[in-house]
Amino acid sequence: MPTLAIATAIAATGHDPDLPPLLAACQALGIPTRALAWDDPTISWRGFDAVLLRSTWDYTRRLPEFLAWCDQIQQHCLLLNPLAVLRWNSDKHYLADLAAMGVPVISSRFVEPDEAALPVLEAWLATQPAGEFVVKPCIGAGAEDAVRYSPGQLFAASNHLAGLLDQQRSALLQPYLASVDLQGETALVYLGGEFSHALRKEARLGQVDHPLPERIALSNASPVQRSLAEHALAAASRLLQLEEPLAYARVDLLEASDGTPRLLELELIEPSLFLDHAGAAAHALARQLAARLAASAAVRTRTACA
Template identity: 55%
Template sequence: MTTIALVTAISATGHDEDLPPLQSACERAGLTARALAWDDASVGWGRMGAALLRSPWDYTERLPEFMAWCERTAHAVPLLNPLPVIRWNTDKHYLADLAAVGIPVVPTEFVEPDAEPMEALQRFLAAHDAAEFVVKPAVSAGARDTQRYQRSQEFAAGNHLARLLDAGRSALLQPYLPAVDADGETALIHIDGRYSHAIRKGALLKIGDTSPLDPHAFGDIRNREPAEDERRLADQVLAAASRLLKLEQPLLYARIDLLRGADGAPRLLELELTEPSLFFAQAPEAADRLAQALLARLADGTVRTRTDIG
């Protein structure tokens, strides 16, 4: 029986609620699935049939180390999603690439480490009349180091931005879209290039709350039926990403997080292709869809099958 590695991290042990249902789904599909940490030096990755990235959630704090692991592992075993996708998607500069080809993204200004933080912030505030805004790192997950500010909190926001830049981290500034407080985000999950299900994520960022967020928290999660304009935008985002990355087959998994702008139209907040939670608790059948899609790729040779696993 082929063994699939469900890649997590030592620090994420016990926090990924998707792993147990996905392991069960793989077993039903005739695959053995083992949850293995990318930062566990004892793992022999070359003995796996494929390495499916699921919850390596500490990569944002260890990106060079994680990318070096990805490079090594991709030579030993098929990595899913594949290495070029991971290189592109682990840094939110991908939003600029998508905006450049016409995808409506949440307005985003990038600030690089050599910039003067207060000057960059003042330019952003002059260009956007939003009552509130967000400062976040370009490499982040789970709202780590992300904070919501009012315009009157320019000094605090500037200090936050300066801390990120002084640490050599690129940052981004975005208007805070009020629709998230009323309606939350819509996260559309696609498996093997096809729509699977969607959930509503409640707002995580609270004004005036500077306490660190639990990196494994997702807020208020509920099932949601996406609107037609959200379905269309999700399809457009995935098509654009495939063109930019010159992919020869659909992404095995993707999560497209959308918010509605002031005009009521959906905009892309994030495209999660590396380690997104897929919320199998809200759609248990989706775990079987992912396992079957993986099995199909193994069967048709898209992913190399290993049968010599001890």
């Protein structure tokens, strides 16, 4: 029977609510499965047929090391999601790629380390409707180093932006959409390319680096939201020339001032899938993994016999 490793991180031990239902679902299908930390140097990964990335939540602070580890994994077994996806999705410049392919993305100004923070910020704000805005790094997870500012906090915002640029980190400027305070984000979860469930996530991005508690509840995705999410996934698939659907994806949307949804994030590396909120989702993911493992094992057998 092909074996599966679910990759987490030492720092995430005991903090991933997706892990228990997924392990139970894999066990119910008879898939030999272990949850192991990607950054545990004592683990021998060659004994597994596939590695599913899940709560590798520290990867943004160790990106070169993480991608090198993923490269090693993919050389000898099935990596889900694949390395090309991880390289692209680990940097928020991917939003510009999707926007260029017609995906409705939240207005974004990318700022590079060779630019001057204050002039860029002033020029960008002059093109935006008056209101709050967000400064965040292009490589980062969740609310890490992402801060919400009011128009009167130009000095603080420019210092934050300059600090990111001084660290040779590209940054991103985006308007803060007021709808998030009333409606939160809508997260659409796709498993094996098929829509699974949607959730409402209350915003946790406070002002001046004071994150707010995040509250999650199952929600309904409208046809317009579904259409946008599937547009984004199809665009990513074309761009990356993927031969099969992603094992999982989470599409985070916000409502713009005109009432239409906009893409906030396309999460393809280690998003929480909120399996504990959707009872059938863990089993659907496990069934998909079993099929992928069987197909991968069959290919290896044919190759070995050739």
